[in-house]
Amino acid sequence: MSAIHTESSKSSLDGLKWVITVLLLVAIIAGNYIYGESVHIIARILICLVLAALAIFSAAMTEKGKTFIEFATDARSEVRKVVWPTRQETVQTTLIILAVSTIVGLILWGLDGIFVRVIEYITTAI
The missing domain is CATH 1.10.287 (Helix Hairpins)
Known part of the structure; x- marks a missing residue:
């Protein structure tokens, strides 16, 4: 109580x-x-x-x-x-991320261009 x-x-x-x-x-x-x-x-x-x-x-x-x-x-x-990364580790990781992001962006840009052409071909052929 x-x-x-x-x-x-x-x-x-x-x-x-x-x-x-x-x-x-x-x-x-x-x-x-x-x-x-x-x-x-x-x-x-x-x-x-x-x-x-x-x-x-x-x-x-x-x-x-x-x-x-x-x-x-x-x-x-x-x-x-x-445990914080060193400056060298941070720079290297940042550069790797930038490179991978650029490569993926270029791949997606290329696929987008291909899909646009294919859909344009299909819609004009019909």
Whole structure:
């Protein structure tokens, strides 16, 4: 029974955190619109950055935010495991792809020309 109560309290706190996040983002947009001309640009940028950092922090404290941060951390560690090709390998692979694409394109162009001639011959002969 207490597990259900704990889960519902977490979800209600998550809801509150999401409301705070949305309100901070709305404050950024509204404040920038309302005080666009009267406040110096540097001050507006700093205020927007602080509010955006607070919004990100608030979103990161939710269950979905924690899940996203864990996913991003795992993705970064997986990207570090990738063995990237050397410049020479990349150039060679690119040239092979260009050559094969050109050859296939020429073959399709030739087949198209043959089919056009055959259909032209059939339609004029009938």
